[in-house]
Amino acid sequence: MSTIHHVFKSDSSHLSRLANLDENAQDIWQPEELGDILRHQLNAPLAFDLTTREPRTQTVLDAVHATVAQPPRKFGDLFHHPHPPLDLLKLAKDFAKAHRNSPNSPLPHEIATVLYFASILVALSRHRQRITTLDNPSIRQGIEWVLNQTWVDDATRALFREGVKQLGDDGGHP
């Protein structure tokens, strides 16, 4: 029996859930699916995702490719690069922030959150630079949330643990 036939067997409460379907509601993903999506996103080409209508993004990407010997080409490469270009981390953070704030983003909120804090922490640990106006308690809260997610892979977890240490050493900052 098709779903449409099933409508005529559904009671009010089930119909109500469908009739009230919110086009802005986030989808509910299973933990293993979030793991798959994160893995896919870490393998996604930076040039494709980070290029926006703003000419600045293309300028940054061009400059990185012109000046860095082995420029990172994927999100995963960027976060694990020994000398990740700071401007690229800023673009990655902006990309993640835009997706976190957009209810209709195809990137699940959880994944955007991981990318967002990863960009901030990598800038902090490899460059000792803050690319956010968030204070330390807010960043710590973000780190704890990520580390509590069972679907986050080990390599990404290691980045966050490194970030925790850096945040601890960085006592002078807010």
Place this chain on the structure above:
Amino acid sequence: MSAHPSDSRSPFTPTIWEQVRSAGAGSGDAIGRLYIQYRCPLRTYLLYKFRLPEVTAEELVHDFLSQKLATCAARADAQKGKFRNLLLTALVNHVRDWFRGHPPAPPVSLDDSDVAALPAPLEETEVELEWTRLVVAETLRRVKEFYESRNKPAFWVAFDGRIVQPLLEETKPIALGELVAKHGFESPQAVSNALVDGKRKFVKYLEEVVTEYAGDSQSVETEVRQLKAFLARSS
């Protein structure tokens, strides 16, 4: 699809009761308009409620509206209830009469046990629920038809399997991996995109279905609110 988007309507579209009064007074123009407005949802009702073949459902609705629409409009009274409920009740009676001359085939399985069974007369409260089901069914039919017509059947599979069935039937959502491996999605994000699109289409077509029978935009807003309120009350 005989749909027209809500924003294409003139601000001078007559309300449903203005049309019903004109139709009841014998205006051929008003009867024709009501015919167009109700044909599609009533056809969907017969297709999915009674699982009649498409041609039969089409013919039954045509016969019913041709024979009974003017009479229903003449009998309708805004104080006594909604015109759509009067029409649906009359359609069910018409189908009961038709079934007497066309006895349903015996069911082939338990799942089919109520297929094409002689419909019982509708109680007052049931009519409202049946109409709401009809609106949701027609909305889903249009979403499905849209994706099929655009050669994107996988979008319907994703929307149906991850959103509609889990909400309606409390089934486990179809796995992301299955959608990627078997239905041609290039990535998990492509599935996510399809779901965002499916939700938008559902909201758009829900409004479109209601617009087609409810008349002016204010009535549409009221009707959608009332349908949702009815479901919430009776849940």
